[in-house]
Amino acid sequence: MVSGLINANPVVYEKKERRTRSAPVDVDEYAAEEIDQLEIFEHIRDIKDPEHPYSLEELKVITEDAIEVDDKRSYVRVTFTPTVEHCSMATVIGLCLRVKLMRSLPPRYKVDIRVAPGSHASEAAVNKQLNDKERVAAALENPNLVDMVDECLAPSLI
Amino acid sequence: MKNFELNEVQKLEGHTDRVWGLAWKPATGIDGVPAVLASCSGDKTVRIWEQSPATGCFQCKAVLEDTHTRTVRSCAWSPSGKYLATASFDATTAIWEDAGGDFSCVATLEGHENEVKSVSWNASGSLLATCGRDKSVWIWEVLPHNEFECISVLQGHTQDVKMVQWHPSVNILISCSYDNSIKVWAEDGDSDDWHCVHTLNQSNSGHTSTVWALSFNASGDKMVTCSDDLTIKIWGCDIIRMQSGDGNAPWIHISTLSGYHDRTIFSIHWSRDGIICSGAADDAIRFFIESKDDLVDGPSYKLIYKKEKAHEMDINAVQWSSMENNRLASASDDGTIKIWEFISAPGKKMHL
Numbered sequence: 471m472v473s474g475l476i477n478a479n480p481v482v483y484e485k486k487e488r489r490t491r492s493a494p495v496d497v498d499e500y501a502a503e504e505i506d507q508l509e510i511f512e513h514i515r516d517i518k519d520p521e522h523p524y525s526l527e528e529l530k531v532i533t534e535d536a537i538e539v540d541d542k543r544s545y546v547r548v549t550f551t552p553t554v555e556h557c558s559m560a561t562v563i564g565l566c567l568r569v570k571l572m573r574s575l576p577p578r579y580k581v582d583i584r585v586a587p588g589s590h591a592s593e594a595a596v597n598k599q600l601n602d603k604e605r606v607a608a609a610l611e612n613p614n615l616v617d618m619v620d621e622c623l624a625p626s627l628i
Numbered sequence: 629m630k631n632f633e634l635n636e637v638q639k640l641e642g643h644t645d646r647v648w649g650l651a652w653k654p655a656t657g658i659d660g661v662p663a664v665l666a667s668c669s670g671d672k673t674v675r676i677w678e679q680s681p682a683t684g685c686f687q688c689k690a691v692l693e694d695t696h697t698r699t700v701r702s703c704a705w706s707p708s709g710k711y712l713a714t715a716s717f718d719a720t721t722a723i724w725e726d727a728g729g730d731f732s733c734v735a736t737l738e739g740h741e742n743e744v745k746s747v748s749w750n751a752s753g754s755l756l757a758t759c760g761r762d763k764s765v766w767i768w769e770v771l772p773h774n775e776f777e778c779i780s781v782l783q784g785h786t787q788d789v790k791m792v793q794w795h796p797s798v799n800i801l802i803s804c805s806y807d808n809s810i811k812v813w814a815e816d817g818d819s820d821d822w823h824c825v826h827t828l829n830q831s832n833s834g835h836t837s838t839v840w841a842l843s844f845n846a847s848g849d850k851m852v853t854c855s856d857d858l859t860i861k862i863w864g865c866d867i868i869r870m871q872s873g874d875g876n877a878p879w880i881h882i883s884t885l886s887g888y889h890d891r892t893i894f895s896i897h898w899s900r901d902g903i904i905c906s907g908a909a910d911d912a913i914r915f916f917i918e919s920k921d922d923l924v925d926g927p928s929y930k931l932i933y934k935k936e937k938a939h940e941m942d943i944n945a946v947q948w949s950s951m952e953n954n955r956l957a958s959a960s961d962d963g964t965i966k967i968w969e970f971i972s973a974p975g976k977k978m979h980l
Contacts (some may be wrong), residue, residue, distance in 0.1 A: 477793070508886075577962065579909075602838065604701075605806075607646075607670060607699060608699070611699060611717060
């Protein structure tokens with residue numbers, strides 16, 4: 471049981487205005503549409519923090535700038551910043567990001583998730599765990615963890 | 629590179645989740661015995677594929693299900709081909725008896741605290757090793773009447789143990805781990821106790837991240853390891869000393885193959901002909917051989933062929949047939965298995 475909050479009073483930031491894409495002039499409906507930074511951000515901005523009723527965007531755990539996309543190489547890297555250096559929720563947040571992108575992106579995509587350099591006391595260990603797909607697969611067979619992840623992802627599905 | 633070709637012979641579909649592991653059944657695919665391949669998956673099942681003598685095509689002959697309740701991570705045939713062992717995230721290892729293509733689960737080995745990641749039979753089929761996320765390696769003795777007794781629980785790794793593999797001729801066990809190290813385990817002749825006799829890590833030119841897999845060459849005097857650090861490493865040992873009963877014979881770093889991979893290397897397998905094959909998270913399959921060009925600093929290894937986009941997603945396993953020299957199977961996150969033929973192009977001589 472969680473006896474207390476890890477970060478009792480997080481700073482809450484304003485949500486970024488939702489940009490609407492300007493409609494392209496020539497629409498070639500057969501051309502492959504490139505996936506860009508904004509699209510990835512839209513997928514993950516509304517994920518709820520595991521312990522607060524705020525989104526990862528509102529807590530500045532993720533920003534659009536911290537997303538790297540190379541559509542040609544089918545590669546995405548998301549760098550997130552835990553609210554506190556000792557955040558034990560870091561792996562859960564990382565797992566939520568991975569699961570959301572696994573569900574949203576075409577399967578050809580390679581996704582790396584990491585904590586921002588210097589933002590976490592166990593940075594290397596957290597990064598290693600989040601990018602070990604065998605451990606991720608095992609974690610996602612744990613019903614309690616899946617419930618937790620699904621709860622965090624629920625607002626992002628709207 | 630243009631001297632070689634990798635031809636896709638068949639794509640096997642049926643698993644409904646990623647395919648983690650493959651094992652060719654010993655002594656099949658030769659002398660009129662149809663080739664048999666086992667595959668295991670995140671869909672909690674094992675599938676048995678058999679080649680039809682008439683068409684040459686592989687077909688799913690059996691689905692082993694309703695025993696494991698979670699991902700089946702690894703599978704291995706006993707040397708006689710009579711048994712298949714399967715390691716699962718459900719913390720158990722199941723032993724299946726193959727009675728002419730009818731499979732029944734005859735034993736379930738329990739003891740690991742959580743996910744079992746790998747299983748391996750020794751050369752004589754008298755011992756079985758398992759390893760898992762609980763950081764331990766277990767050695768089981770195979771007794772009559774489908775009984776298995778745990779004779780040793782080996783502690784030493786500080787993290788998740790990814791794979792165990794017995795030496796092809798001597799009772800030496802190798803394990804590799806998320807703790808970046810490779811450990812060599814041998815039996816102490818006097819006390820029948822098993823011990824870690826060597827640890828190969830960064831301090832002796834070892835890997836700097838998770839070691840995912842290992843494979844021995846045919847003669848057993850070398851092994852190859854692959855890692856999340858994007859390198860492949862070759863290790864050598866004095867086989868004469870080892871065969872004379874000295875399990876302490878050290879494994880020495882021979883070569884590091886770096887710069888060839890840009891994502892995690894999950895699988896490595898050394899063919900009887902000396903071709904090392906790798907399967908990686910960049911969806912590619914690569915082939916390496918020992919190069920005789922430069923023997924001043926010991927043998928070096930070179931890339932001879934690379935197949936981009938061999939699968940749609942990560943490749944988790946590559947496995948050479950033990951009987952047919954050119955045949956290779958690969959397994960992927962895309963849920964498929966592919967059978968390949970690796971050949972030297974017509975008119976070109978294969979230098980090995």
